[in-house]
Amino acid sequence: MSDEELLSLLRDIDPFKFEGIIGEIWENMGYSADVRQETQDRGIDIIAKKSDPFERKQLIQVKRYSGENNIGSQKVREYSTLYQQEPNVDTVIIITTGYFTKQATQLADDLNVEILNGEELISEFGTYFNTLKKNIKKKKKEKRRNQQQEKQKKRQEKQGKNKKQHNGGTEISEPISLEPSGENDGRDEQIWEVEEEFDKKR
Numbered sequence: 001m002s003d004e005e006l007l008s009l010l011r012d013i014d015p016f017k018f019e020g021i022i023g024e025i026w027e028n029m030g031y032s033a034d035v036r037q038e039t040q041d042r043g044i045d046i047i048a049k050k051s052d053p054f055e056r057k058q059l060i061q062v063k064r065y066s067g068e069n070n071i072g073s074q075k076v077r078e079y080s081t082l083y084q085q086e087p088n089v090d091t092v093i094i095i096t097t098g099y100f101t102k103q104a105t106q107l108a109d110d111l112n113v114e115i116l117n118g119e120e121l122i123s124e125f126g127t128y129f130n131t132l133k134k135n136i137k138k139k140k141k142e143k144r145r146n147q148q149q150e151k152q153k154k155r156q157e158k159q160g161k162n163k164k165q166h167n168g169g170t171e172i173s174e175p176i177s178l179e180p181s182g183e184n185d186g187r188d189e190q191i192w193e194v195e196e197e198f199d200k201k202r
Helices: 003-010 015-028 073-084 102-110 118-124 126-166 187-201
Strands: 032-035 046-050 056-063 091-096 113-116
Touching (some): 015 046, 015 056, 015 126, 073 091, 073 113, 102 113, 113 118
Parallel strands (some): 091 113
Antiparallel strands (some): 046 056
């Protein structure tokens, strides 16, 4: 799975699960990450705190957008007010699977708001996403193997019944093939695999 394919899938997964993935990335960096419920977030999706080597507090806004959706300067200005919503905030961060307009990028710099688009996210945290991709690939291979084994088992059972009828009860079995079926799992299943891999790690 390429970075482009992974980003495409991240744009389609459940938005709350995407917030959870971002929270886990921050936890891997030593932060405690509180992923907020939509009803109480007040525009804050994640509150990340870290005390070593010194106290830090970051407010993260997460936007799971398609590649065609850009975050403009108005949203950056709106989220910059998160500095006033919590005490002792060091950084406000906006993360999106989409992109930022040129004006939004310039304004974010002026308002001390950090921003990450989808491509930057995968590049910046490549180790996390490479592990995610490897686990998904391994899981997909195991699933295809199990599917092939199940098909072979059913085929053998059917053949066995036929042979018993024609050969006086003598059953002849064949070895089970472990080769991948080569079937196309489909995009919905790929999205499900990303979400399930995240659920397993939680």
